[in-house]
Amino acid sequence: MQLFEMNWPQVAALSKDTPVVFPIAALEQHGRHMPVFTDSLLLGEVIRRASERLAERVLFAPLMWLGNSDHHLDFAGTLSEAPRAYLDLLETLMENFIQHGFKRLVFVNGHGGNIVPGQQAVFELRQKHRQRSDLLLLSATYWGLGGKPYEVDPSIKQRQMGHACEWETSMVLRLEPHLVKDHPHVTPQEFGTPFEPASRGWTIPDRSTAGHIGDPRHASAEKGEALFQCFTRGAVSLVERMIAWDGWLASTVSWMVPLG
Ligand SMILES: [Zn+2]
Numbered sequence: 001m002q003l004f005e006m007n008w009p010q011v012a013a014l015s016k017d018t019p020v021v022f023p024i025a026a027l028e029q030h031g032r033h034m035p036v037f038t039d040s041l042l043l044g045e046v047i048r049r050a051s052e053r054l055a056e057r058v059l060f061a062p063l064m065w066l067g068n069s070d071h072h073l074d075f076a077g078t079l080s081e082a083p084r085a086y087l088d089l090l091e092t093l094m095e096n097f098i099q100h101g102f103k104r105l106v107f108v109n110g111h112g113g114n115i116v117p118g119q120q121a122v123f124e125l126r127q128k129h130r131q132r133s134d135l136l137l138l139s140a141t142y143w144g145l146g147g148k149p150y151e152v153d154p155s156i157k158q159r160q161m162g163h164a165c166e167w168e169t170s171m172v173l174r175l176e177p178h179l180v181k182d183h184p185h186v187t188p189q190e191f192g193t194p195f196e197p198a199s200r201g202w203t204i205p206d207r208s209t210a211g212h213i214g215d216p217r218h219a220s221a222e223k224g225e226a227l228f229q230c231f232t233r234g235a236v237s238l239v240e241r242m243i244a245w246d247g248w249l250a251s252t253v254s255w256m257v258p259l260g
Contacts, residue, residue: 001014001018001055001056001058001059001060002051002060002062003059003060003061003062004062011059011100012100014059016101016102016103017103017104017247018057018058018059018102018104019057019058019059019104019105019106019239019242019243020058020059020060020061020097020102020104020105020106021047021058021059021060021061021106021108021239022061022064022090022093022094022105022106022107022108023043023044023047023060023061023062023063023064023107023108023109023110024043024063024064024067024090024107024108024109024110024111024114024118025039025040025042025043025044025063025064025065025067025109025110025111025114026039026040026065026066026067026068026069026080026110026111026113026114027039027040027065027066027067027069027077027078027079028067028069028072028075028077028078028079028080028111028113029072029075029076029077029078029204029211030163030164030168030211030212031163031164031186031208031210031211031212031216032181032186032210032211032212033164033169033180033181033182033183033186033212033216034164034168034169034172034179034180034181034183034212034216035172035176035179036077036078037065038164038168038172039067039110039111040063040065040110041172041175041176042110042142042168042171042172042175043063043108043109043110043111043142044063045171045175045228046108046110046142046228046231046232046235047060047063047108047235049228049232050232050235050236050239053232053236054236054239054240057239057243058239058243059102061093064089064093066079066080066081066086066089067080067081067086067111067113067114068080068081068082068083068086068111068113068114068117069111069113070082070083070113071113071202071203071204072113072204072211074203074204074205075204075211083117086114086117087117087120087121087124090107090114090117090118090121091121091124091125094107094121094122094125094137095125098125098129098135103132103134103135103136103247104136104242104243104245105135105136105137105138106137106138106139106140106238106239106242107121107122107138107139107140108140108141108142108235108238109139109140109141109142110141110142112141112161112163114141115139115141118139118141119139121139122137122138122139125137134247136242136245136247138238138242140235140238142231142234142235143161143167143231144234145231145233145234145235145237145238146230146231146232146233146234146235146237147230147233147234149167149226149227149230149231152226152229152230153222153223153226153227155222155223156170156223156226156227157215157218158214158215160191162189162191162212162213162214162215163204163208163211163212163213163214164211164212164213164214164216165212165213165214165215165216166214166215166216166217166218166219166223167214167219167223167227168216169183169216169219170219170220170221170222170223170224170227171224171227171228172224173219173220173221173224174221174222174224174225174227174228175224177221180219183216183217183219184217184218185217186210186212186215186216186217187210188214188215188216188217189207189208189210189212189213189214189215190213191213191214192207192213
């Protein structure tokens with residue numbers, strides 16, 4: 001179900017155990033060879049495919065295209081909400097649907113800069129509603145779902161998501177090939193993370209002058225299709241686990257998970 005197609009009595013009549021998915025993405029530079037709307041295009045396709053499989057069992061909010069992209073602001077065209085305001089925005093989206101009575105809410109994210117705000121938003125909301133053991137508040141990033149794409153398609157070389165990289169370029173080639181410019185001649189850019197496992201505060205110019213991170217030269221539409229299938233499977237599986245949740249067990253299990 002798509003929220004943008006519904007009227008309020010239809011939403012009010014839904015079972016409040018219906019999972020609600022908030023797709024969150026970005027509009028930011030993606031190197032010289034890829035469009036600024038890449039993250040929103042790609043997440044939109046994962047969500048479109050997942051919503052076909054999940055049909056009437058799940059409610060999808062419209063994709064939020066504005067993300068936390070301050071680290072890309074040295075490059076023209078980037079639009080970003082400041083980190084703290086973005087955190088408030090995410091919390092407000094979920095809070096609105098908690099007020100409407102819904103209990104199973106998830107951010108499905110398509111942009112690296114949204115990972116920490118998404119996790120922080122569900123953390124803070126859970127503390128705010130700490131008496132509500134019937135709430136299931138989740139945040140997930142699509143490329144972290146659905147296993148390892150390079151095991152599904154061994155021609156995929158990259159082992160992690162980069163930026164305007166083999167993975168993202170392949171998916172845009174699958175979706176909107178006319179928006180990709182001369183990727184076979186892009187100079188590869190190392191991931192460059194010598195301080196791991198420390199988390200570094202960084203801007204894109206700290207890591208890349210052209211704006212991409214990774215190696216898009218061998219991207220292809222075929223790899224893009226394999227990536228979409230892999231990530232869609234992961235998104236569908238996550239939402240099916242939300243549907244199957246008995247409204248109690250997960251809150252008990254969380255006590256048994258070792259806390260780092
Ligand atoms: Zn991206």
